[in-house]
Amino acid sequence: MPWRSLPGRIAEEARVRPQAPALLWHADEVSYAELHRMAGAAAARLAGLGLGPAEPVAMVAKKSPQAVAVVLACLMLRRPVLLPSAELGAETLAALVDRCGARRLPDPIQLTEGHEEFTFEGDHDPEDVALLLTTSGSTGLPKVVPLTGGAVTRFADWAAEQFGIGPESTVLNYAPLNFDLCLLDIWTTLSRGGCVSLVDQDLAANPAHLLAQYRARPVQVVQGVPMLYQLLTQAAAGDPALVLDGVEHALLTGDAVSARGFEPLPALLPKAVFHNVYGCTETNDSFLHTIDPADPMPYGTVPIGRPIDGVDALVLDEDGVELAGPGRGELVVSTPFQTAGYLDAELDRGVFSERAGTRYYRTGDLVRRHDDGVLTLEGRRDFVVKVRGVRINTAEVETALRSHPAVTEAAVIAVPDELAGTRLHAVVQRAEGGKLNSLTIRQHAAGLLPRVAIPATVELVDTPLPRTGTGKLDRKAVQRRLLQARTDRPDTTATGG
Incomplete structure (x- = not known):
């Protein structure tokens, strides 16, 4: 398609097909006309806030039709919008908003009430920053990732063509609004006149809610972390006759799916083509692999596959030398959808680099390139692990x-979990004479960490944690002891609730 901004495309859908469904929220449909009205009301209010020409705004809210409309309003106004997690600790959130120089917006419901007139005046420079996404930092300040309108639109063009998203499509949106997955679930769908089935974040772990969403409006495209598919499998267990035969494309992303987790999916989604999608917030989707249900794990795990159209990918050995053939190394990528760099340019050092005129992003992921050119993930270069699709630095x-x-x-260990893929277990040494309990330490963590980074289980000890010969915390020894304890005494680990 020729260049046209995402808000311009959505405005056109509202003009040409005003009564077509844009959003499904629980059992209620929101038309394109209503979405555009809410966005117009929010845009009119934002225009009256006296914001500076380049001053960004921050929308801190859980997903809802009103929240989607506020983001759309910001795009209409060419106003960069920061989308942090609504579950960040209060201190971290305030510091993040301040670091971006952003004005925090009122509640989306307040912004979208009424019928103030606002006319979208057309397209803007594709290099203008549209969205300020954040990496899933677990403490301190998450990195801010600016995405231009051009990058978002180029991604929407690729995703719509790849997964057949158009006016007759309904796409399930499971991820929170601040996740980069929404670029496909929400913004690609709306830019093509489809309907987005919004999963309520407060009910995202409820199989009944997911099933109700599907029954209210069957979806053709599903994207989510393995936990989503685990929940759909649980829903099917309560209804043996359940078959989601309207799904045409099922995208797995965020975490590696287990063989046990994938096994029931072909029967549950009998007409779906299964895809494993790999990408980072900084680059968006980079690799795609079509999963063969008859042999989903040809290398012992589901591959991330090959680079998608327009992506350039390198595998570098420990010395930073590019591997020409099979081998193991760090994955470095360049995509048409990536950010030019972090909002704080100091953070670019060692992460973004130029090679032969191309700007690459260093993913930190270790991969193996097999003889056929297919890639599989083999771990991380640092302490980063993924929990429910969110990168957490232990x-x-x-x-x-x-x-x-x-x-x-304290030592934090990532352990396998059938539902979440990975969960965090903390071993905490109490100060001498202290009366610390697991609830207290988790409450303390809740003020500093996003919910997903709070350890699921906490083991309290009164003896020093093991150290290496150089005096560093020996996490491998902690992990070995944990595994041995689980084998010998599987019920002794204190849960955090």
Whole structure:
């Protein structure tokens, strides 16, 4: 399609097909006309706030039709909008908004009430920043990732063509509004006149809600972390006759799906083509692999596959030398949809680099390129793990736990979990004479960490944690002890509730 901004495309849908459904929220449909009315009301109010020409705004809210409309209003106004997680600790959130120089917006419901007139005046420079997404930092300030309108539109063009998203499509949106997955679920769908089935964040772990959404309006495209598919499988267990035969494309992303987790999916979604999608907030989707239900894990895991159209990918060995053939190394990518760099340019160092005139992003992911050119993930270069699709730095979680005055030391270990893919287990050494309990330490963590980064289980000990020969915390020894304890005494780990 020729260049036209995302808000311009949505405005055209509202003009040409005003009564077509744009959003499904629980059992209620929101038409394109109503979405555009709410966005217009919000845009009129935003225009009256006296904002500076380049001053960004921050929308801190859980997903809802009104929240989607506010983001659309910002896009209509060419106003960069920061979308942090609504579950960030209060101190971290305030510091993040301040770092961006953003004005925090009122509640979306307040902004979208009424019928103030606002006319969308046309397209803008595709290099203008549209969205300020954040990496899923677990402590401190998450990195801010500016995305231009051109990058978002180029991604929407690719995704719509790849997965057949058009006016007759309904796409399930499971991820929170601040996740980059929404570029496909929400913004690609709306730019093509489709309907977005919004999953309520407060009910996202409820299989009954997911099933109700599907029954209210069957979807053709589903994208989500393995937990989503686990929940759909649970829903099917309660209704053996359940078959989601309207799904044409099922995208798995965020975490590696297990063989046990994938096994029931072909029967549950019998007409779906299954895709494993790999990408980062900084680059958006980079790799795509079509999963063969008869042999989903040809290398012992589901591959991330090959680069999508327009993506350039390199595998670098430990010395930074590009591997020409099979081998193991760090994945470095360049995509048509990526950010030019973080909002804080100091953070670009060692992460973004130029090679032969192309700007690459260093993912930190270790991959293996097989003889056929297909790639599989083999781990991380640092302490980053993924929990429910969110990247968590376990070392940073440890720092948050250690900031409690009654904590002497803490180690955080990622352990396998059938539902979430990975969960965090903390081993915390109490200060001498302390009366710390697991609830207290988790409450302390809740003020500093997003919910997904709070350890699911906390083990309290009164003896020092193991150290390496150089005096560093020996996390491998902690993990070995944990695995041994689970084998010997599987019910002794204290849960955090």
